[in-house]
Amino acid sequence: MHTIWKGSVSFGLVHVPVKLYAATEDKEISLHMLHRNCHVSIKNQRYCPICNVSVEHEDIVKGYPIDTNQYVTFEKDELEKIQGVSSKRINIIDFIKEDQIDLMFSQKAYFLGPDTHGNNAYNLFLKALETSKRLAVGRLTLRSNTKLCVMRALDGKCIQLATMHYAxxxxxxxxxxxxxxxxxxxxxxxxxxxxxxxxxxxxTDLSTLSNPEQERLQAAIQSKIVGQHFSYKQVQEDEMVIDLLEALQQSVSINKSNSKKQSQASLVKGNRKEKLG
Structure with missing residues (x-):
C-alpha cells in the first residue's frame, strides 16, 4: 500500500510516528483521449500563450488573483514557511464522542498505520481511543492544505482517519x-x-453493491478486445407516476410483491437444505 504522508500524531507530550494510506480507491474505468487518426494519446502541456512556449515545472509559481491579470505570487519555500512545522505533525486539539460529528463535514477516509519504529506508541494510542470510545480531532497538512481531521479505532487493530470540511x-x-x-x-x-x-x-448489504455502469463498460471492453460485437442495451427508467397518492400506493404493492417472492425463495432454499441434510 502506497504511503501518502509520513509524520506523527501529537497529543500532550506524546508523539506517535505514523504513515497515512488511502482507505478507498477510485474504481472508475479510465478512458484515454486519443487522436482519432493514429490512436496516440493526447498530451496535456503547460503552455504560456504570452511567451508562446511550453513551461517547465521549475518555472511555475503559484498566485492569488487580485485583479485582471494581476496576482500575488508565492514561491514554494514561502508556502512551506506559511504552513509551519505542523506540516509533518497531526496536532490533536480535542477528544469528542462519535455522535458529536455531523456527516455533512465528512470528506475522505484514510488508514493511519504505525511507522517502522512506532508500534508501541501507536498501539497505546489505538487502545486509548478504543477504551475511551472517543474520536480524536486534529489538524493535518496534506498536499499544501491544512485539513481538519478525526481519528477513531477501527476493529481494534488500526486507526481510521477522515479529513473533514471546516464550518x-x-x-x-x-x-x-x-x-x-x-x-x-x-x-x-x-x-x-x-x-x-x-x-x-x-x-441492503452495502458490501454487495457494485457499479452497474462500470460493469457494462468492462463487458464492452472485453468484447472489443476479443473482436466480438457488444450489444448495447438501452437502460430504461421506470415510468414516472405523476399522482403522488397513486405512486405511493403502487410502491406499497411492489414492496409487498417483492417481500412475498423473497419469502418463497427463502422457503425453497430452506427445503433444499433439509433434503440435502
Missing amino acids: NEIRKVNSVPNLSDNTSVDDTQLKLALQIIKGMAGK
Missing part, C-alpha cells in the same frame, strides 16, 4: 432553492410513505 466550507441550507417553512403533509400519504420505508428497511 465555513459548508453551504447554508437556506441557499437551497424552493424550500418552504410549511412542511405539513397529508396523513394518508405519510402513512403510505412510512409503509414503503418499513418494507424496504434493512434489506
